[in-house]
Amino acid sequence: MRIRKKVAALAVSLTALTTLSGCTSLFGGLFSANSAHECMTRVMYFESNRSSPDGMLAVGTVVMNRVNSPQFPNDVCGVVGQRNQFASGVLTRQMTEPRSVQLASAMAQRALRGERHHGVQDAMYFHTAGLTFPYRNMHYVLVAGGNAFYARR
Structure with missing residues (x-):
């Protein structure tokens, strides 16, 4: 019983610290998302x-298209964190290029405020440009930022 109370108190304290510091991911999502x-x-x-603001906005548009679809989770982190959908470790790997982080952060803000890449339309998928797949149910709409964007028919 004493241990449970101490653990609960510690969890509350750590959660308060992350909230006060303004850092929602200090503990890697252990106590907050x-x-x-x-x-x-x-x-x-x-x-x-x-690579480019254009490519980043195209990726962000796909994420937001998924958020707005009943087929996928209804929040950005839920969509991005889905298994086998995006780059391995996308939510945990270290971002090492400061200029690219700055650009991605600025483009993320634009996408979250409602800006969309007009060429992506309603596409919810993409893969590395130049790869080909034998699927007949893909309708390609755009190549941007090194990716080919498509909708399933």
Whole structure:
């Protein structure tokens, strides 16, 4: 009983510290979730080859298309964190290029405020440009940031 109370008190204290510090991911999501902005920044950073605002916005548009679809989780971090959908470790790997992090953060903010890449339309999928697959149910709509974006028919 004493141990449970101490653990509960520690959890409350750590949660309070992360809230007061303004850091929602200090403990890697153990006590609180990543913010939508952080998740969007990370997916843009790792999936757009850190190349261009155009490519990053296209990735962000796919994420938001998924958020708005009943087929996927209804929040950014839920979509980005889905297994086998985005780059391995997208929510945990270290982002090492400061300029690219800055650009991804700015583009994430734009996407979260409602800006969309007009060429992506309603596409909810993408893969590395140049790869080909034998599927007949893909309708390609755009190549941007090193990725080919498509909708399933």
